[in-house]
Amino acid sequence: MSRPKVAFIGTGGTIASLGHGPLDVQEYGSRGQVMHAEEILARWPETALVADVLPIHYRAIISPAIGFSEWKDLAALCSQVVADHPDLAGIVIGHGTATLEETAYFLNLTVKVPVPVVLVGAQRPSSALSSDAGMNLVNAIRVAASPDARGMGVLVVLNDEIHAAREVTKTSTLRLQTFRTPDFGVLGHADGDAVAFYRRPMRRHAPDTEFDAAAIDALPRVDISYAYAGGDGTAVRAFVAAGARGIVAAGFAPGFCPPGEFEALTDAAGVGVVVVQSTRAGSGRTFRSGRLRQAGILIADNLNPQKARILLALALTVTADAEEIARMFRTY
Incomplete structure (x- = not known):
């Protein structure tokens, strides 16, 4: 049985970072070693167990520095990847957690692709003891490849939980369960045996929106x-x-x-x-x-x-x- 094809766009962030050692879970940014998409996949070869993952090279950038220019790039990159690979099942974007929810919501309002787009991050760098980076990435790929994820708008996956881009927010500085949907809870879970959805976002979302990032020079x-x-x-x-x-x-x-x-x-x-x-x-x-x-x-x-x-x-x-x-x- 053939595996689904999923594109992985890396933008940097904790999920892409390597610290000073296995106990470095806070000062890793000072080392300045940030992996690109292909390096992240090589670091976590388990990703190949769930999909054929296509690395898409992008800039490595700390998420506090991400804004409209990068959002526009990512929306265009998603469209280009789907055009180049019509058999693509979904797209995963690795992202720093500081502004992950904002990037996810912008894309939820602007991206124009029919396949699922899933944002993923980590609270601990890939070099840390008990890092959440590997499992978060594997689960994001599984969700992006799931037929049930189609029509859900842009999704956010961390800590085995699937959230809607419109609803999720970062609620804690260091805890692994930082991403929450305060009013309504998760859309579903990425468990060991299955990706399971339990509800759908009700508000209008990508790709059926009236906003076009490609037509905007600046916000x-x-x-x-x-x-x-x-x-x-x-x-x-x-x-x-x-x-x-x-x-x-x-x-x-x-x-x-x-x-x-x-x-x-x-x-x-x-x-x-x-x-x-x-x-x-x-x-x-x-x-x-x-x-x-x-x-x-x-x-x-x-x-x-x-x-x-x-x-x-x-x-x-x-x-x-x-x-x-x-x-x-x-x-x-």
């Missing part, structure tokens, strides 16, 4: 204002002065801001900046109260601030109409 500036007791709106006014076209307010739960910040956000909305109310709580929906409506402020639904920022930036490449942007937040 409009969208900033995040973080609420705290006594906040006076200085950051909001600075963002407006810097040319922000959108601002996401990471407010108190369930979506409030200090009076000074709310005044600044209202002023920003009044001069044409699109303001979206999210929450710093990490879980739950915001709601569009009468006060927000009167101020012209939209809501992020249950998107966390960093993902609301991505959707707002992409929305602003299509329209500046507030009602249309509100529709997009209800849709995606």
